[in-house]
Every structure is written in C-alpha cells, then in structure tokens.
Amino acid sequence: MKKLLTIACYNLALWGVLGFFATLLLGFLSCCANLPANVFYTGLVLFAALGITATTICVSRGCKKAS
Template identity: 70%
Template sequence: MKKTIVLICYHLGLWGFLGFFATLVLGFLSCCANLPKNVFFIFLGIFALLALTATTICVSRGCKKFPQAE
C-alpha cells in the first residue's frame, strides 16, 4: 500500500509541475490568439484528464511489475 501511495504522489506531483507550465503557456496562447475562456478551460481539462489517465496507467504498471511483499 505504501508503494502505491508513493507512486501516486510522485506521478501527480510531476503532472502538477507540468500543469503549472501548461497553464502559463495556454494562457499566453489564448491571450495572444484572442480565444474565449471556454477554449482555455477545455484545453486545461483535456490536460488534466491526460494526467490522470497517465498516472493511473503508470501506477498500475509499477505495482504489477514489483508485487508488494506482505
């Protein structure tokens, strides 16, 4: 259980760090391209779904690769 929590925190931390920069870049691009706020939030939502999906896949693979000893 401890390994699962550590993997989840690690991957979500990495995606959070990337999400910060994605927010800055998408905000800059939407401002320069005069896109509405809805488009900005849709792209951030897509990024968040990508992050959650990738985290789930990576954590499940990591836990299957090295089963925990009980």
C-alpha cells in the first residue's frame, strides 16, 4: 500500500510541475496570439485530464504488480 501511495504522489507531483510550465506556456501563447480566455482554460483542462488519466493508468499498473 505504501508503494502505491508513493507512486501516486510521485506521478501527481510530476504532473503538477508540468502543469505549472504548461500554464506559463499557454498563458504566453494566448497572450501573444490574442486568443480568448476560453482557449486558455480549455487547454489547461485538457492537460489536467491527461495528467489524471496518466496517473490513474500508472497507479493501476502498480496495483497489478503489487498483488
């Protein structure tokens, strides 16, 4: 159980750091390209969904290996 929690925390932290950089990059691009805020927020939501999905897949694979 401790190993699975470690895997989940590691993956979520990794996606959190990547999300920070994605926010900076998307903010810069939407500002320079005069894109509406909806495009910025849609990109962030898609990136967050990708991160949560990838974390879920990695943790479920870790569950199969642990049992």
